Amino acid sequence: MCAAGRRWGRRQRALLWVMLLAAWEAAWGQLRYSVPEEMPKGSFVGDVAKDLRLQLPELSHRGMRILNKGRTQYFALDGKTGHLVTAERIDREQLCRLVEKCALRCELIVEGEMQVYRIEVEITDINDNTPSFKEIELEERISEMTAPGSRFPLPDAHDPDSGRNSLQSYELSGDEHFSLAVQTGPGGDQRPELVLAKALDREEAAFHELVLRAMDGGDPARTGTARIRVTVLDANDNAPVFSQAEYTVRVPEDVSVGSTLLIVTATDADEGVNGHVEYSLKKVSDRTSNIFHLDSESGEISVFRILDYEEGDSYELEVQARDGGGLFDAAKVTIIVTDVNDNAPEISMRSALSEISEDAPSGTVVALLHVEDHDSGPNGEVRCSLDGDVPFRLEKSFDDYYRVVTARELDREQVSEYNVTVRAADGGSPALQSSAVLALRVLDVNDNAPVFAEERYSARLAENNAAGALVLTVRATDADWGQNARVRYRLSEGRVRGAPLSSYVSVQAETGALYALRSLDYEQVRELRLWVRAEDGGAPALSSNVSNVSVLLLVVDENDNAPQVLYPPPLAPRWSEAGALVAKVVAVDADAGQNAWLSYELAKATEPGLFRVGLHSGxxxxxxxxxxxxxxxHSLVVVVKDHGRPALSATATLQVVLAESVAELLAELGSAADEAAAPGEPAVSLTRWLVLAVAAVSCLFVAFLLLLLALRLRRWRRQQLLPPDSGALRGVPVSHFVGIDGVRAFLQSYSHDVSLTADSRKSQLPSVINALLPLAAGRWT
Structure with a gap:
């Protein structure tokens, strides 16, 4: 009872250690399970979800999948239960012929976490194979001279099972002349030998029939048999002898098929049949026999098919030399296969993104790669790199896993798509390499404000335009994409002549077209300066200083104003010489530029040839x-024209009076005033003007008595010729009056010229003329 308790305690401690080891391996990213071979498809292997502490509803969201190493899918993951199950029936002897511990490895990829877990499943053996001999009918030739106690090697049986289920013992039955001895080889294998227990007598028995049994340790045990026929020969007292007990050769894995690897040699001192040696392979597996070939006569060992270092790096053969008398010798042959760089690295994408935002932070994982090279040593050492100057870098994640992460911030406006080439090269000479391409599209972020095509815009628009006329189109571009690059335009607020700017112009929000909302008048508005703002369609919308552009709209003058005659003073003394200044026609044009350039022509005169008009001076x-x-x-008709297209004109009619004396001048002026008076005007008005004129002349006579006073008065009169509130210019804006200084200068020079051309008797005439100027101006038509 106590012994049973102690055994149960040891089992509990062993189970506890196994559980702790499994928990430790799961924490470090590796799970280990064990399952017997030959289990049906779908058999339970292990509870992965429980061992990794994953909740069942999260399995589908995290994207878990099993990757088996090799071409055959042996395991699968049940997404409903989280169990690891078998995907195929597993034969341990087919997978692990020469391996004591048979283990299959697979990988669990959790895409949502970019995490890899390794799973190792040990395939335990069951007793499903019977020990068997390569030949079930054996023949031994033994000389009758063979001394008792001599040993003859027998073919060993082969059991693919392992452990207790493999070959355990041999038995011999059938004849008292022979017994069985089992020797233990260097590797712990059992080698049966036939021992001659009693001397043979060919005359007594030429043949002996024996049965050799091989048994394994299964429960129940399995047994295989071979029949041995012993032929008794005449004496042969020399056995073959190999030149060396062990042969070793090194060959590269790319050696051509049919090449001779080595030649084994054995000699026999006998002659004739007893000295003829034949070679054969002993204790060789089916796999090895398909690779190498031994010539039984020459002892040449050649390669039968292509070697592969990755399948096997060394082979051991046992060569037996037997003479014609049945004597033999054995030698060991070791063939070492050296690696050749014949496998390029393999790159596989375990998980990868197809899109990434351009504002993704540095270090964002975009792909998980696995790199593997089946060669060994330097030929299997892989170096990974990225081609080109790309904003990504490689980071080693776990064993042969690499992550592609962003190395710096991305800019979709510079590069919108990347084809990242991952290149893997091994350490062979020459190196082999392979590559894989990761296609990645960069998603746009609204990080660029609109920018106008020009720093400033200007346009010219003729006045009197139609309302709604297109002025110009401003254009701004946004380096972003889609809605973030959709530009809208709006007009900044402002005022023109007290009215809102928006009542003069408007901008089309989608196209940037600028329209005039009203007809513009050059004489009122010469230019419009405004600001147009551009915003993109992002959320929030972006705009900056470069999103505002200045627009200058220049109003171009049209010839829509005819010249206006201000006044022409029509006075001339009869004694004037040729070229004497009689009058100056002063006219203004509200237009500008060429439309305001004026020219004067004498269209009609009472006395042709008596007067002329200056073309540009008037x-x-x-x-x-x-x-x-x-x-x-004299009546003169003067035409004033501008230089517009078409030209506009105005006419002025001058009444020029030629007089010899003041009385004659007054009479002529009075007559002219009466003729020019409107019908029904009272005669009292004319009489009042005449009385005023006579009074003025009388005052001038008194003034001339005081010479000094007259000079001062004349100076004063010159300054008062055109007072600011003169009735002749009332109603004409100062900004539109052109040539008023010229008119004043003309009046002063005209008065001065008349004064210099008159004698002392007629020196009163300039004062009279100055006094009558208001009258002439008021009556001018």
């Missing part, structure tokens, strides 16, 4: 000296 001068026969009053 000065009316005498073309010749007046004659006595010339009439006292």
């Amino acid at each position: 000065e009316v001068r005498t073309a010749r000296s007046p004659l006595a026969r010339d009439a006292a009053r």
Whole structure:
């Protein structure tokens, strides 16, 4: 009872250690399970979800899958239960012929966490194979001279099972002349030998029939048999002898098929049949026999098919030399296969992104790679790198796993798509390499404000335009994509002549087209300066200083204003010489530029040839000296034209009076005033003007008595010729009046010229003329 308790305690401690070891391995990313061979498909292997502490509802969301190493899928993951189950029936003897411990490895990929777990499943043996001999009918030739106690090797049986289920013992039955001895080889294998227990007598028995049994340790045990026929020969007292007990050869794995690897040699001192040696392979597996070939006569060992270092790096053969008398010798042959760099690295994408935002932080994982090279040593050492100058780098994750992460911030406006080439090269000479391409598209983020194509815009628009006329189109571009690059335009607030700017112009939000909302007048508005703002369609929308652009709209003048005549003073003394200044026609044009350039022409005159008009100055001068026969009053029609297209014009009618004396001048002026008076105007008005004129002349006579006072008065009169509130200019804006200084200068020079051309008797005329200027201006038509 106590012994049973102690055994149960040891079992509990062993189970506890196994559980602790499994928990430790699961914590470090590796799970270990054990399952017997030949289990049906779908058999339970292990509870992965429980061992990794994963909840069952999370399995589908995390994207878990099993990757088996090799071409055959031996295991699968049940997504409902989280159990690891078998995907195929597993034969341990087929997978692990020469391996004591048979283990299959697979990998669990958790895509949501970019995590890898290794799973190792040990395939335990069951007694499903019977020990068997390569030949079930054996023949031994033994000389009758063979001394008792001599040993003859027998073929050993082969059992693919392992452990207790493999070959355990041999038995011999059938004849008292022979017994069985089992020797233990260097590797612990059992080698049966036939022992001659009693001397043979060919005359007594030429043949002996024996049965050799091989048994394994299964429960129940399995047994295989071979029949041995012993032929008794005449004496042969020399056995073959190999030149060396062990042969070793090193060959590269790329050796051509049919090449001779080595030649074994054995000699026999006998002659004839007893000295003829034949070679054979003993204790060789089916796999080895398919690779190498031994010539029974020459002892040449050649390669039968292509070697592969990755399948096997060394082979051991046992060569037996037997003479014609049945004597033999054995030698061991070791063939070492050296690795050749014949496998390029293999790159596989375990998990990868296809899209990434351009504002992803540095270090973002975009792909998980696995790199493997089946060669060994330096030929299997792999170095990974990325081609080109890309904003990514490689980080080693776990054993042969690498992660591709961002090395710096991305900019979709510079590069919108990447084809990242991952290159793997081994350490062979020459090195073999392979590559894989990761296609990655960069998603846009609204990180660029609109930018106008020009720093400033300007346009010219003729005045009197139609309402809604297109002025110009501003254009801004946004380096972003999609909605983030959709640009909208709006007009900044402002005022023009007290009115909102939006009542003058508007901008189309989608196209940036700028329209004039009203007809513009150059004489009122010469230019419009405004600001247009551009915003993108991001959330939030972006705009910056470069999103505002200045637009200057220049109003171009049109010839829509005819010249206006201000006043022409029509006075001339009869004694004037040719070229004397009579009057100056002063006109203004509200337009600008060429449309305001004026020219003067004499269209009609009472006395042709007596007067002429300056083309650009508008000065009316005498073309010749007046004659006595010339009439006292002359009517001149002066046409004023601008240079617009078409040209606009205005006419001015001048009444020029030629007088010899003041009385004659007053009479002519009075007559002209009466003729120019409107119908029904009271005669009292004309009389009042005449009385005022006479009073003015009387005052001038008194003034001339005081010479000094007269000089001061004349100076004062010159300064008061055109006062600011003169009725002749009332209603004309100062900004539109052109040439007023010229008019004042003309009046002063005209008065001065007349004064210099008159004698002392007629020196009163300039004062009279100055006094009558308001009258002439008021009556001018």
